[in-house]
Amino acid sequence: MNFFYLAIALSSIFMSNELLATGQPTEWQIGFQEAGSPLMQRLIDLHDFVFWIITVITIFVFVLLLYVCIKFSAKNNKTPSNTTHNSLLEVAWTLIPVLILVVIAIPSFRLLYDQNDFSKIDMTIKATGYTWYWGYEYPDHDNIAFDSIMLEEDELEEGQPRLLSTDYQLVVPVNTNIKMQITSDPAGVIHSWAVPSLGVKMDAVPGRLNETYFNIKEPGMYYGQCSELCGIGHGFMPISIRAVTNDEFVSWIDTAKEEFASDNNHNFAHK
Numbered sequence: 001m002n003f004f005y006l007a008i009a010l011s012s013i014f015m016s017n018e019l020l021a022t023g024q025p026t027e028w029q030i031g032f033q034e035a036g037s038p039l040m041q042r043l044i045d046l047h048d049f050v051f052w053i054i055t056v057i058t059i060f061v062f063v064l065l066l067y068v069c070i071k072f073s074a075k076n077n078k079t080p081s082n083t084t085h086n087s088l089l090e091v092a093w094t095l096i097p098v099l100i101l102v103v104i105a106i107p108s109f110r111l112l113y114d115q116n117d118f119s120k121i122d123m124t125i126k127a128t129g130y131t132w133y134w135g136y137e138y139p140d141h142d143n144i145a146f147d148s149i150m151l152e153e154d155e156l157e158e159g160q161p162r163l164l165s166t167d168y169q170l171v172v173p174v175n176t177n178i179k180m181q182i183t184s185d186p187a188g189v190i191h192s193w194a195v196p197s198l199g200v201k202m203d204a205v206p207g208r209l210n211e212t213y214f215n216i217k218e219p220g221m222y223y224g225q226c227s228e229l230c231g232i233g234h235g236f237m238p239i240s241i242r243a244v245t246n247d248e249f250v251s252w253i254d255t256a257k258e259e260f261a262s263d264n265n266h267n268f269a270h271k
Helices: 002-013 038-071 087-115 246-260
Strands: 123-130 133-138 144-148 170-173 178-184 191-195 200-204 210-214 220-226 238-244
Touching: 038 087, 123 170, 123 191, 123 200, 144 238, 144 246, 170 246, 178 191, 178 200, 191 238, 200 210, 238 246
Parallel strands: 123 178, 170 238
Antiparallel strands: 123 133, 133 144, 178 210, 191 200, 191 220, 220 238
């Protein structure tokens, strides 16, 4: 069994850059997806930092309990101590947890602030949750708009993941701070726009406009899904994001504008 997990680890090391730039689940994955944005990398780093703190505390408490059970058992401690107070110990077990929480809080609050810092946004995209698919608008680019609907199994092309691929993809440029305005159809229900590899998850609420942002560093495909139990089609609301270079994005915008010029409705985006 150990050789099996070793083989999986080695195979992940030798993955191509193209695969690493694909934000989607992998077989036998037990941790986070490969970070596709700086914010997601910071989330992973904070998680790992807190994990090791928790691990040390757990081991310490276990060893302490084991020591107490043995040292102060009736067999080994026939004359119990009458001690009822120890000022130094009480101060220590109060201050040490406080210091640990402060050490965790500082990077946590910094990350929380940066997740809601919209002072350096380069472009805006609006995502609207419908029953059950996503609609996208580009208000900074002549209000380009289209719907993104999940591909059926017989429509999938080679390399397209099942239940995650859509007919039209959300195309974005790399190295760009992109603000997502997220809402839901006024006549619909609550959805949630979530892309794990980018570290974004925001509820889409009817009548309310929520915001989040991301910055993708590498070109590639990044996938997500609605993560709110929104109804019978909940598992069929995928999010497909295609990150391209800035030159490719400008070219895509020009093509999309021409295609949309023929119809103001949705479903005319370039695949």
